[in-house]
Amino acid sequence: MPRPRSENARQSVLAAMRRALAADGYDAVTIEGLAAEAGVSKQTIYRWWPSKAAILGEALLEGALPGADVVLPFSDDLGADLRAWFATAAEHLARAENVELARALIAVTATDPQLGEALNHRFADPIVSWIVARVAHGQEDGAVRADVDAAVVADQFVAATSYAALLGRPLTEDRVDALVDLVMRGIAAPIPGH
Secondary structure (H helix, E strand, O other), X not given: OOOOOOHHHHHHHHHHHHHHHHHHOHHHOOHHHXXXXXXXXXXXXXXXXXXXXXXXXXXXXXXXXOOOOOOOOOOOOHHHHHHHHHHXXXXXXXXXXXXXXXXXXXXXXXXXXXXXXXXXXHHOHHHHHHHHHHHHHHHHHOOEOOOOOHHHXXXXXXXXXXXXXXXXXXXXXXXXXXXXXXXXXXXXXXXXXX
16 A cells, blocks of 8 residues: 655655756756655655656646736737737747746646646636636627637637647747737627628
């Protein structure tokens, strides 16, 4: 029968993961390095977590979220607000350590659906909620068609940033403008008389 986790040792491993991410990025993290930094054995880590990605997921679920202090815009100009959101995402993804983190989160989601769902709730739900509210506001103002599913629009924005991170493709101003213009043309309410 496996021994129960020591909470102090568990917290030490999670803290070691957060420090290693900040210092060297996810790709440089090793189980050996985490064990040494946390003051536990490799066997302890392997007994408690099936993979490095699982440690990452747990560390992020319990730790501070990178970029959690970003204020999302909410003005009378939907296109400008969407561009501002993408500009914030682009700035975040311009840092190599954030691209590595995003790729690791994608890997966690693909290999551990339950942990991936929890991480998506923590990271993506605030973004999805903002986009849904922002599009709904546009529907109330008559700028967005009433039949537009705001959650589908939100999915496209999350997908676009995830894809950019996965490929390491920067979200340039031109790409953001093209994407927002495309979305705006697709969801815009028809102009009366046209």
